[in-house]
Amino acid sequence: MDAKAAAKAVKQGEVSSVYLLYGSEKYQMNEFAALLESQLLTKEDKDFALIHMDLGEVPIQAVVEEAETVPFMVPRKLIFVRDTSLFTAGKDNSKIEHRVEALLEYLDNPADYSVVVFMVQHEKLDERKKVVKAVKKVGTALAFMPLGGDELLRWVDKQASIQNCSFGPGAAEALVRNAGTGLQTLAGEIDKLCLYAGAGGTVDEATVDHMVARSTEQNVFALVEDIANLRIDKALSIFYELLKQREEPIKIAALITRQFRIILQVKTLSKQSYSQQQIASQIGLHPYAVKIAGEQARKFETSRLENILNHLGDLDYKMKTGGVDKVLGLELFLLRLGA
Structure with a gap:
């Protein structure tokens, strides 16, 4: 079951006794958690029914004990549990001893008056662990991963429509280009832009560029x-603006190198028939960044990308050893690229 199907089931009153939410997309994970809270609890019940626990601070036995304790003055309890490494392959650096057997025993017969929600900020679960298999068998495991390129743009349009405004041609792309791919940041910027546009208004690309500062x-x-x-000319304009912001030229050169390296990696993997999602997973990037890098890759031959990276390597050495003025060296590099 995916997150959309699970959300639909919750709205229809079909709720699992245990949820295991995992992935790197924290915003959507929190949205699902908020949905559970709004559907299962009334405002009056929250003081007695809503419980937050952290396995970095308490053992899993305490979570099981809380889940087994009959709720006081409310029909059902909702227990959110932040997880460190109980469900993943990572090392647990805390000094707390977790008796996983207690959770396994609970999963054999979970209480019908408690809903336990484990929230794991990690891309993968350790499928070899008994506890992961047990939760998947008894409850519902949901992955929250970064949205794909086109899916991210659709998400921006949908969030704008919720705010009773719309994004004009190129505006959603401009927003992602300026603000990045983090949904939390994008949601805040969409709120601001729609407030500026007014009810029923349209946000255009120029408005986005004017109001959303780029990192x-x-x-x-x-x-x-x-x-x-x-x-x-535009590339140089951005470069000069970065210098005005007192950005270190060596850092700018390093970021340019990183982007060209990504373009070369995407181009190489695309030739090997890797999908956008597979490339994103392979090189640890957001799918939208892979989409844009793929579009950029089509404008360069592989040999040219390799030459650019070699020149950037030489420039980095000269900048760090005093062989060239840092600003002048980077400026000349950009001009040569244009030529």
């Missing part, structure tokens, strides 16, 4: 995009 990483991303499209 250094996103500025470099845009700089490389301008280079790929031979807009060297």
